[in-house]
Amino acid sequence: MLIVPERDIADLMTRAAAFEAVEQVFAAMASKDAYNFPVVREAIGHEDALYGFKGGFDRAGLTLGLKAGGYWPNNLEKRGLINHQSTVFLFDPDTGMVRAMVGGNLLTALRTAAASSVSIKHLARKDAKVLGMIGAGHQATFQLRAALEQRDFEKVIGWNYHPEMLPNIATVAEEAGVPFEAVDLEGMREADVIVSITSAFAPSLLADHVSEGTHVACMGTDTKGKQEVEARLLAKATVFTDEVAQSISIGEAQHAVAEGLIRAEDVAELGAVINGTHPGRSSDDQITLFDGTGVGLQDLAVAASVVDLAVEKGVAIEVDF
Structure with missing residues (x-):
């Protein structure tokens, strides 16, 4: 299994790469080449937190996995941490074996920004x-x-x-x-x-x-x-x-x-x-x-992209899982 820690994401993922990944996965969804799984989203009754899972499968990109995480509104004030916390897990669609674990905090911000940016490109005057x-x-x-x-x-x-x-x-x-x-x-x-x-x-x-x-x-x-x-x-x-x-x-x-x-x-x-x-x-x-x-497919698209970049640059951590 490959691990790409949160600390390495900023040096790997650019806004341009996030934009391309999200635009492509939106197109795949519309052509029915990719689909999202039902979302689990719950108030856990602790720290006012919302926690859940988003996942899906992109047949075109052969990307399968999920993002686990949510929103902890007290993090910044109490702990100096950002309120949104998440991790992305990718699996091999041929075998079901876990392929990678990727820090999801910065990726979530980048993919969310990329989505609105894609909408501006295609819909704004x-x-x-x-x-x-x-x-x-x-x-x-x-x-x-x-x-x-x-x-x-x-x-x-x-x-x-x-x-x-x-x-x-x-x-x-x-x-x-x-x-x-x-x-x-x-x-x-x-x-x-x-x-x-x-x-x-x-x-x-x-x-x-x-x-x-x-x-x-x-x-x-x-x-x-x-x-x-x-x-x-x-x-x-x-x-x-x-x-x-x-x-x-x-x-x-x-x-x-x-x-x-x-x-x-x-x-x-x-x-x-x-x-x-x-x-x-x-x-x-x-x-x-x-x-x-x-959607979960946004997270999987940017995570798969960052894993490829991490492997290419030799910074992905490989562990025997």
Whole structure:
């Protein structure tokens, strides 16, 4: 078995490699060459933690495995650790034997950012100039760096439940040479692209906060009850997702479907746009929304890529398991 420790991931995995892995696996999912297993996601009744498993099988890439982990909200304050903790396990699809164990914390941030970045590439207007950020935590910085690579943005605007955290994303924008401005939620009407990355259970972004022609990437809702945006926004938008089953059960679409505002049939796969079997954006005044629920295949794709890189560079640890 090969081990790629968390400490080595930053030197191996780039945003470009994560983007390519996620884009390819979304395409494979849409063409039915890859599928995800049902998600296990539980509140464990200890440390307010959410813990679970996401897995799947990519026939095209012969990638089989799972990610185990979740969200420990007290980690940063109590222990100086990031709140999201996870590990990816890969198996040989021919034999079932374990192939690799890979640190999943940085990979989770990179693959989540890559997913919204892929959605911006394929769904945002080409002339998008203002990028809106809702959320300013650890993962928001990854989201912002990845999003800035997809269009020639001239300005970043941001809002967060805790305004004192906004310097986290302001610094990233300024490092990229793009001015940053803190706004209230009504100020999001200026944005051409909005990325929301919070762990909220009540919506902050309302339908009236989003202008015509905007692309919205909702990246924080991955559990029953979580909600970042008003359900009415999904009724106004053309909705895309990583996987429809997750979108309507644990993603942002769960609320719009429950309220009868949209049907499961109204949610399209982003992979179909990548494959060219769905037209994607059809006009400059259309609101598009990507419901990024975070599928296991994303984790497996980036983990498999990083294992290959670790072997190539001679840094993978081999143990007799």
